[in-house]
Each structure stands twice: as C-alpha cells, then as structure tokens.
Amino acid sequence: MQMSYNRVSAEIVAELTSIVGPRxxxxxxxxxxxxxxxxxxxxKxxxxxxxxVKPENTQQVSRVMQLANRERIPVTPRGAGTGLAAGAVPFYGGIVLSLERMNKIIELDQANMFMVVEPGVTTAEVQRCAQEAGLFYAGDPCSADSSFIGGNIATNAGGNKAIRYGVTGQHVFGLEVVLANGEVLNLGGKIIKEVSGYNLIQLITGSEGTLGIITRIYLKLQPRPKFNGVIMAPFDSIPAAIQLVPKMITESGIVPTSIEFMDNVCIKAAERFLERQLMFNQAAAFVIIELDGxxxxxxxxxxEMLADQCYQNNALDVLVGDNASTRERIWKPRRVLAEALRVISPVYSMEDIVVPISQIPDTVLAINKLSAKYGxxxxxFGHAGDGNIHTTLLKDNLTDQAWEEGKEKLLDELYREVYARxxxxxxxHGIGAKRKDALARYVDPIALQTMKAIKKAxxxxxxxxxxKIFDLE
Ligand SMILES: Cc1cc2nc3c(=O)[nH]c(=O)nc-3n(C[C@H](O)[C@H](O)[C@H](O)COP(=O)(O)OP(=O)(O)OC[C@H]3O[C@@H](n4cnc5c(N)ncnc54)[C@H](O)[C@@H]3O)c2cc1C
Known part of the structure; x- marks a missing residue:
C-alpha cells in the first residue's frame, strides 16, 4: 500500500486554485x-x-479528489475540528479538505419529515431548523454548537439523547459521498427502510473520513415532544450514584432521554469554569436525568417515580428543572466539562470507553483503583445511561515522562478491564490516530482484516x- 506521498507543489496549488477559487x-x-x-x-x-482547500460544492470536492488521487497526495477531510481522537489532523501533510463552505440547509421536507443538508451545517443549526418547523432532530452531542453535521456522521457521534433516540447514524437515511478517486456515490434518500443491497450508508457512517467525503445528508426528523423535564440527584458515594443507573433503566419501565453522570472532580472543575458555586458541590457525584413526552x-x-428511585438509592436531594432556565442550570455544568477540565489540567487524555450498562458500577470502581495505582x-463523567464513560486522565503537574509512562500502562489495564467486561x-469519539494502536491490540483480528480489505477496495x-483507525502495512 502507498504510504509515501508526493508533496504539494506550486503547480498543484495552482490547479487546486483553479478548482475552488483563490479565496x-x-x-x-x-x-x-x-x-x-x-x-x-x-x-503530539x-x-x-x-x-x-474549502470547496463550495460536490463537483469541486470530486475534482480535488481526482487530482489528489492522480498525484498521490493525502487528503484529510475536516468538519469543525471538535473531534477528540485526532481524526481531522493531517499527519502526512498534504491537503486538508475543509467542509466549512458547504453549509447550506438544502430542504426541510415536512411531509416526509426529512431534512437534506450539506456537511458544514452546525449540529445546533440542524436542531434549530427542525424546531422552527415544529419537528425534532434527536442527534445531540455536547459539542452541538460548534460541531458540523458531516463530522457527526463521519464519527457516528453519540451524545445526550442516545439512550432514547439512538446515535447519529440512526437518523441518517441517505448520503452523497465523494470517493477517493472522485466518483460520486448516491445512497438511500427520503426512505425509512431499504434492503436493496449492502447497507453502505452505515458503512460510511463512522468511517472517520477514511472511505469517502460526505457531501450531502438526508436526516430523518421526529415529531417534537411537547413536554420536557430534568432532575438532578447528588449522591455522597460513587457506588450509590452509579448503581442507580442500570436499576433506573431496568426497574422503572421508563426510557429516559438522558442519564448523565459526573464525579466530584468534574463538579469542582465545572464550578471553577462557570465561576459560580454549585449546590451540593461536596457530593461524590451528580446524576442528571432528562425525560420528554x-x-x-x-x-x-x-x-416523580424516578425521583423516588433516586431517594431509595440514597440521593442527598433531588433538584427539578421544569422550565428553560432551571433545565439549563442543571445541564450547564455537565455540558461545559470538556472545556472545564482543560482549565484544571491543560493536558489531559479524554477516553471514551463503553461497557454493558450492568457493568458500569464495577467499571467505575476499577477505574478509581487504577487512578490510585498509577498516581x-x-x-x-459521561452518558451513563448507555454505558459510555469519558474517563479523563489529568496530567496535572506530572513530568512529561511520568505522564507518558503512567498513562500508557493505566490505559492498557483499563482497556483490558473494559474488554473483559x-x-x-x-x-x-472514534479511533482516529489516538486509539489506533489500542484498537489493533483489542479488536477481533478478523474484524480488523475485514476493515482493511474494505479500505483497500x-x-x-x-x-x-x-x-486513521489503523495503519496499512
Ligand atoms: C466540548 C465537546 C463535547 C463533545 N461532546 C460529544 C458528545 O457528546 N458525543 C460525541 O459523540 N462527540 C462529542 N464530542 C466530539 C466531537 O464533537 C464529535 O466527534 C463530532 O462529531 C466531530 O464533528 P466535527 O465536525 O468537529 O468533525 P472533525 O473533528 O472535523 O472530524 C472528525 C472526523 O470526521 C472526519 N470528517 C469530518 N467531516 C467529514 C465529512 N464531511 N466527510 C468525511 N469525513 C469527515 C474527519 O476526517 C475526522 O476523521 C465533543 C467534543 C467537544 C470538544
């Protein structure tokens, strides 16, 4: 496989300029x-x-790819750059193909409840546009204000509402994709079922820009739920907080929209970032539960049923958010965590492990033991309702060497623990460059072989x- 590439010469820049224009x-x-x-x-x-380059339409994307393929120049697609796996970073140099100019909402089709968009529209704009039409786009990563919908599909982003509505890919029913050789592939459309061949839509979804460039998206919308409420329960022990999560799902018969969790390190970081004192700031953990209907x-x-369940599991209190302002007060500390943790430790490694929900309590306890073992x-914190925990290792004042060595060992033990569960x-968040070595160690080898065969084809x-995702030998 080609792993040494040609440089971008002045002639190639001139050709790119003739395709997308000097600006x-x-x-x-x-x-x-x-x-x-x-x-x-x-x-690193x-x-x-x-x-x-910042193409403005599919034809320009296609011509850039024809040129890059002919000249053997690497191309890194880029959305808003909010990814957490170094997926949009061009480690081989070459061309970054930014989708920022392809930012139009092409159509909102109320009769079919579909929205057709370009990849550079922000997730929040998609949500807003659906809302203005009385509908609902259920994809909701915490980065919604800045991430692009194309990036969400390329990473198959999860987020706050996945427990009830599913991850991004579950809202995607059609794609236009420019392949590595510049050919334009059209998949699906405004149809909600299709078995006319392989499910290539879901192959491209989550492929992190390694199989094609997403240039048009068909999103399924939903009827907008009329009512929405949030509760927040502080707990004085992590086991009490986290044991509630699987119980809440299996025993209540209710499917919440979100069940989020944040520990005391996060509570303190959010407090500092928001410059306001949070109620129950000494709690070991907060659990945030959102419902709609x-x-x-x-x-x-x-x-009320879920609040009772919180009390039965020794919640210190239950705070209720039943209007926009109280809801936001509860959610804000959770939403700002990626930025807030950076303030307390500018270097950190945010992990993204996922386990079956019944395994969450023991996994969190095991993580805390690893923290003590490696100093x-x-x-x-994380989307506890779907077993997804953002275990975030903080460098604090550790030397670079202590950090690198300790982190690698800790992560290896953590991943072993996660796979065993x-x-x-x-x-x-995906694999990107950041987790490809770990993926190679833990993924089913036949699955990895199959992924590589698809990539080569x-x-x-x-x-x-x-x-990204893996290296090709
Ligand atoms: C504060 C914060 C909160 C976050 N919360 C969440 C969360 O709740 N859930 C979650 O899943 N993630 C979350 N993330 C991670 C990130 O926002 C998501 O991965 C998001 O989907 C990335 O979108 P982007 O437009 O920024 O993509 P980028 O970071 O630009 O790119 C991500 C990957 O997608 C590829 N790519 C981008 N656009 C295209 C395209 N059009 N065609 C093909 N490939 C493309 C890139 O090559 C790269 O591999 C969070 C990040 C931050 C900073």
Whole structure:
C-alpha cells in the first residue's frame, strides 16, 4: 500500500486554485495552523497540512479528489475540528479538505419529515431548523454548537439523547459521498427502510473520513415532544450514584432521554469554569436525568417515580428543572466539562470507553483503583445511561515522562478491564490516530482484516485520511 506521498507543489496549488477559487485555498503557515489540530489536547496530536482547500460544492470536492488521487497526495477531510481522537489532523501533510463552505440547509421536507443538508451545517443549526418547523432532530452531542453535521456522521457521534433516540447514524437515511478517486456515490434518500443491497450508508457512517467525503445528508426528523423535564440527584458515594443507573433503566419501565453522570472532580472543575458555586458541590457525584413526552401529567408522574428511585438509592436531594432556565442550570455544568477540565489540567487524555450498562458500577470502581495505582488523577463523567464513560486522565503537574509512562500502562489495564467486561475502547469519539494502536491490540483480528480489505477496495492508493483507525502495512 502507498504510504509515501508526493508533496504539494506550486503547480498543484495552482490547479487546486483553479478548482475552488483563490479565496478557498490556504497556504500561509500561520493560517494553516488552525487546520493542524482538533480537540485532542496533547501536542503530539498536531500536524500542519501543506495546503487547505474549502470547496463550495460536490463537483469541486470530486475534482480535488481526482487530482489528489492522480498525484498521490493525502487528503484529510475536516468538519469543525471538535473531534477528540485526532481524526481531522493531517499527519502526512498534504491537503486538508475543509467542509466549512458547504453549509447550506438544502430542504426541510415536512411531509416526509426529512431534512437534506450539506456537511458544514452546525449540529445546533440542524436542531434549530427542525424546531422552527415544529419537528425534532434527536442527534445531540455536547459539542452541538460548534460541531458540523458531516463530522457527526463521519464519527457516528453519540451524545445526550442516545439512550432514547439512538446515535447519529440512526437518523441518517441517505448520503452523497465523494470517493477517493472522485466518483460520486448516491445512497438511500427520503426512505425509512431499504434492503436493496449492502447497507453502505452505515458503512460510511463512522468511517472517520477514511472511505469517502460526505457531501450531502438526508436526516430523518421526529415529531417534537411537547413536554420536557430534568432532575438532578447528588449522591455522597460513587457506588450509590452509579448503581442507580442500570436499576433506573431496568426497574422503572421508563426510557429516559438522558442519564448523565459526573464525579466530584468534574463538579469542582465545572464550578471553577462557570465561576459560580454549585449546590451540593461536596457530593461524590451528580446524576442528571432528562425525560420528554407528549402528556404533561404522564411526564410529571414519571419524574416523580424516578425521583423516588433516586431517594431509595440514597440521593442527598433531588433538584427539578421544569422550565428553560432551571433545565439549563442543571445541564450547564455537565455540558461545559470538556472545556472545564482543560482549565484544571491543560493536558489531559479524554477516553471514551463503553461497557454493558450492568457493568458500569464495577467499571467505575476499577477505574478509581487504577487512578490510585498509577498516581494519575482521573475525572469520570459521561452518558451513563448507555454505558459510555469519558474517563479523563489529568496530567496535572506530572513530568512529561511520568505522564507518558503512567498513562500508557493505566490505559492498557483499563482497556483490558473494559474488554473483559464485554465493552469497547470507543463509544462515540472514534479511533482516529489516538486509539489506533489500542484498537489493533483489542479488536477481533478478523474484524480488523475485514476493515482493511474494505479500505483497500475503496481507496487503493490510501490517500483518504491515511493513518486513521489503523495503519496499512
Ligand atoms: C466540548 C465537546 C463535547 C463533545 N461532546 C460529544 C458528545 O457528546 N458525543 C460525541 O459523540 N462527540 C462529542 N464530542 C466530539 C466531537 O464533537 C464529535 O466527534 C463530532 O462529531 C466531530 O464533528 P466535527 O465536525 O468537529 O468533525 P472533525 O473533528 O472535523 O472530524 C472528525 C472526523 O470526521 C472526519 N470528517 C469530518 N467531516 C467529514 C465529512 N464531511 N466527510 C468525511 N469525513 C469527515 C474527519 O476526517 C475526522 O476523521 C465533543 C467534543 C467537544 C470538544
């Protein structure tokens, strides 16, 4: 497989300029810097591209790919750069293909409850547009204000509402995709069932820009739930908080929209970031539960049932958010955690493990033991309702060497623990460059072989986002 590439010459820059226009080509290193990193915080996850291009339509994307394929130049697709796995970082230089100019909502089809969008629309804009039409887009990563919908599909982003509505891929029913050789592939459409051949939509979804560039998306919308409420329960022990999660799902008969969890390191970090004192800031953990529905009476009854369950599991109190402002007060500390943890430790490694929900309590206890064993402070938070925990290792004042050595050993033990419990390395952030070595160690070898065969079939010159998910020998 091709792993050494040609450089981007002045002639190639001129050809790229003729395709996308001078305002859409960046070669100045100062301006290229912002295309050299994503939200994986360590400096080893940064690399400058040789050029960035910002095509405005599918035809331009296709022509850029024809050129790159002909000249054997690597291309890294980029959404908003909010990824946490160094997926959009161009480690082989070459071209960053930013989708930022393809930011139109093409159609909101109320009769079929579909929205057709370009990949550079922010997730929040998709949510807003659906809401204005009285409908609902259920994808809801915590990065919604900045991440692009194309990036959400390329990573199959999860988020706050996955427990009830599923992850991003469950809302995607059609895609237009530009392949490595520039061919344009059209899949699905405004149809909610299809078995006309392989499910290529779900193959592209979550492929992290390694199989094709997503240029158009058909999203299924839902009727908007009329009522919504949130409760927050503080606990004075982690086991009490976390044991509640699987019980809540199996015993109540209620499917909440979200069940989120944050430990005391997170509570303190959010407090500092928001510059306000949080109620119950000494608690070992907060559990946040959101519900929605179409009957106010039923919603209130369900909230009371879940509040009772919290008390039965020794919650210190139950706070209720039943209007926009109280809901936001409860959610805000949870939403800001990625930024807030960076304030207390500018270097951290945010992990994304996922385990069956019954395994959450023991997994969290095992993580805390690993923290003590390796002397690395860990913040735990996440989408506990779907078993997805963002175990975040904080470098604090450790030396670079102590950090690197301790982190690698700790993560290896953590992943072993996770796989032994029937879990996986990543629930929603993806593999990117950051976790590819770990994936190679833990994934089913036949699955890895199959992934590589697919990659070789679709991108024989290995120019699309090389070095992500796995290396090709
Ligand atoms: C504060 C914060 C909160 C977050 N919360 C969540 C969360 O709740 N759930 C969650 O899942 N993630 C979360 N993330 C991670 C991140 O926001 C998601 O992975 C998101 O989907 C990335 O979108 P993006 O547009 O920023 O993509 P980028 O970071 O630009 O790219 C991500 C990957 O997708 C590829 N890609 C991007 N666009 C395309 C395209 N059009 N075609 C093909 N490939 C493409 C890139 O090559 C790269 O491999 C969070 C991140 C932050 C900083």
């Amino acid at each position: 859409n080509v960046v070669v100045d290193p100062d301006q290229l810097y912002c295309y050299s990193y994503d939200e994986a915080t360590e400096s 996850w940064q690399h400058l591209p040789e050029v960035a 179409n009957s106010e009476v039923q919603l209130m009854t369900e909230m 690395i402070r860990i913040a735990n 029937g879990g996986k390395i990543s629930g929603e 679709l991108d024989p010159n290995n120019i699309l986002n090389p070095g």
